[in-house]
Amino acid sequence: MTDLPVYVLERLFALQPDTLWRTWTEADLLAQWYGPGVETVIHKLDVRPGGVWLNEMRMKAQSGYQRAEYIEVDPPKRLVMVQSNTDSAWKTMANPGMPDWPKTMLLEVTFEPVGEGTQMQISWSPHDASEAEIACFAGAVEQMGGGWEAGMAALEKLLAELSLS
Amino acid sequence: MNIGLRHSSGYSNLDSVFAALADPTRRIILARLMEGQASVSELCEPFAMSQPAVSKHLKVLERAGLVTRAVDQQRRPAQLNAEPMAAALSWLETFRDFWEGSFDQLDTLLMSLKSDDNRKD
Numbered sequence A: 001m002t003d004l005p006v007y008v009l010e011r012l013f014a015l016q017p018d019t020l021w022r023t024w025t026e027a028d029l030l031a032q033w034y035g036p037g038v039e040t041v042i043h044k045l046d047v048r049p050g051g052v053w054l055n056e057m058r059m060k061a062q063s064g065y066q067r068a069e070y071i072e073v074d075p076p077k078r079l080v081m082v083q084s085n086t087d088s089a090w091k092t093m094a095n096p097g098m099p100d101w102p103k104t105m106l107l108e109v110t111f112e113p114v115g116e117g118t119q120m121q122i123s124w125s126p127h128d129a130s131e132a133e134i135a136c137f138a139g140a141v142e143q144m145g146g147g148w149e150a151g152m153a154a155l156e157k158l159l160a161e162l163s164l165s
Numbered sequence B: 001m002n003i004g005l006r007h008s009s010g011y012s013n014l015d016s017v018f019a020a021l022a023d024p025t026r027r028i029i030l031a032r033l034m035e036g037q038a039s040v041s042e043l044c045e046p047f048a049m050s051q052p053a054v055s056k057h058l059k060v061l062e063r064a065g066l067v068t069r070a071v072d073q074q075r076r077p078a079q080l081n082a083e084p085m086a087a088a089l090s091w092l093e094t095f096r097d098f099w100e101g102s103f104d105q106l107d108t109l110l111m112s113l114k115s116d117d118n119r120k121d
Helices: A017-025 A027-033 A131-144 A150-164 B014-021 B024-034 B040-044 B051-063 B083-120
Strands: A007-013 A039-045 A052-058 A063-074 A078-086 A104-114 A117-126 B067-069 B078-080
Touching (some): A007 A131, A017 A078, A017 A104, A017 B083, A131 B014, B024 B040, B024 B051
Antiparallel strands (some): A007 A117, A039 A052, A052 A063, A063 A078, B067 B078
16 A cells, blocks of 8 residues: 555645634634635534544535544644545445545645745545545546646647637 | 536546556557557557557557547557546546635635734734
8 A cells, every 4th residue: 555646735825824724623714715616514623633524515506525534633734634525414425426536535734834924735645445446546646747748738739629629 | 525516427437537547558658649540569669568468558548438449440540539538637627626716715714814813913
């Protein structure tokens, strides 16, 4: 189980780690930013190792549900949780659109002070995943992460042509 | 994670697309096919690989719908079909957009927290 594919996103924010930390750990703040353009309803937020975050994202036709369990809570530096898609009863389920997408993911968030601001990094990797799930996620990450190298540029050009035709 | 925005049947094949794309040899084969159709022996050239090994990779790509092969010609040239990749990319863009969009909202929230703090000072 070495070399699991990891998807990393980083962003520099203009406030101190303490403030960033609050936006992940206070339900009224978390609900305001998590999930773009959807109404986020936090049913439970218990930020301590073993505690859970039960999250509902209300969309037009239906809701999406996620359950996270905290593994590591190290304010204001590091937050590690195991996150999965669930049904409305908070029971883990496969993604209906892509059965081999990992059902459970390890999400690690780190906050690093940079000058007056904070570099926030999120890392996603499959958790307790089957080989098919790991392959599925690896394929996705490689596409996102430039694993294509020269091929990627050609692909983009081709896709642009396809969308024009 | 459940992005939840698009669960149309158009994505049902994506797992096999991603699995097909996860292999570096298959990505090189696809990159080669972007330049135009090619026979198995032509595809073997850049690799120290036997024709049966390359054929096996082609079968995976065919099952994912990324490659089609002519049935009526002796050399059965392989041809790229990019549409499943377009679907794969749009799925990934959804995934990335979820976080980028959330981060944008977080930026806005932080700005309002910052002005609250300033008021207190």
